[in-house]
Amino acid sequence: MRPRSWLFIALGACVGLAFGIGGFTFTYAKGYSYLTHDPAACANCHVAYKREGAMKISDHHVRSPLLNINRACQTCHKWSEEELKGRVETLQARNQKLRGTAMDALVDLIHELKARKDTGATDAELAEARGFQRKAQFYLDFVEAENSSGFHAPQEAARILGDSINFSRLGQSALRNPQPVQQTAAPKDP
Numbered sequence: 001m002r003p004r005s006w007l008f009i010a011l012g013a014c015v016g017l018a019f020g021i022g023g024f025t026f027t028y029a030k031g032y033s034y035l036t037h038d039p040a041a042c043a044n045c046h047v048a049y050k051r052e053g054a055m056k057i058s059d060h061h062v063r064s065p066l067l068n069i070n071r072a073c074q075t076c077h078k079w080s081e082e083e084l085k086g087r088v089e090t091l092q093a094r095n096q097k098l099r100g101t102a103m104d105a106l107v108d109l110i111h112e113l114k115a116r117k118d119t120g121a122t123d124a125e126l127a128e129a130r131g132f133q134r135k136a137q138f139y140l141d142f143v144e145a146e147n148s149s150g151f152h153a154p155q156e157a158a159r160i161l162g163d164s165i166n167f168s169r170l171g172q173s174a175l176r177n178p179q180p181v182q183q184t185a186a187p188k189d190p
């Protein structure tokens with residue numbers, strides 16, 4: 001083999017090693033599981049693993065990760081159990097507060113719709129506000145149905161709840177000032 005070929009092989013080995021070490025660390029730490037939509041990623045937190053002799057097996061219970069923080073979180077995070085639990089609870093408390101605000105805004109709109117209907121408003125006059133009511137309710141239900149009380153995707157949950165609050169208030173605004181239509185504040189979803 002000519003010397004140049006050896007050079008390429010040596011260079012190739014170095015590059016391979018660099019990617020290899022990075023790749024190994026990433027794979028070992030399961031870094032990819034936060035970056036995929038692979039349902040197996042759920043199992044990192046929701047199905048704990050235990051060691052039986054030399055084997056790593058699932059403990060076959062799908063449940064709240066907070067019931068076993070050690071197995072669910074500390075495989076990746078070196079924070080204490082208190083710290084991990086505290087972080088989850090902070091995120092959930094913020095979500096709960098914003099959810100309450102969205103619920104109040106929606107109830108305000110529903111009361112105002114009812115009052116208008118009782119004083120003789122026609123379906124045509126209520127149509128725009130009812131459209132906002134449906135949207136506000138759907139966005140709120142979407143966050144509610146997600147189940148983790150805001151832990152899985154806090155920023156996305158807050159964005160959707162923010163939109164829901166906006167729809168409820170736009171509905172009230174539509175009832176109070178039928179013209180002109182004020183839709184500018186509702187951004188289009190990406």
Ligand code: HEC
Nearest residue numbers: 039041042044045046063064065066088147148149151152
């Ligand atoms: C980073 C860890 C993590 C990952 C990954 C994860 N979850 Fe969760 N999940 C949580 C936490 C924490 C809670 C809140 C538990 C609580 O409040 O008791 C939760 C709550 C839930 C709940 C509510 C039921 C319960 O046990 O409280 C469901 C359902 C759920 N997750 C489904 C999923 C699905 C489906 C996936 C994958 C697409 C997933 N999770 C991925 C951490 C995770």
Ligand code: HEC
Nearest residue numbers: 029030031033034044045065072073075076077084087088
């Ligand atoms: C498979 C490895 C893995 C598991 C298991 C895991 N995490 Fe994580 N976690 C990560 C990675 C990686 C990040 C950084 C992601 C990012 O920056 O977007 C992260 C980020 C976080 C953050 C945000 C930290 C910050 O400062 O912004 C919190 C909070 C968190 N995890 C809590 C938990 C809890 C609670 C559990 C158990 C229910 C858990 N994680 C399980 C890998 C994991």
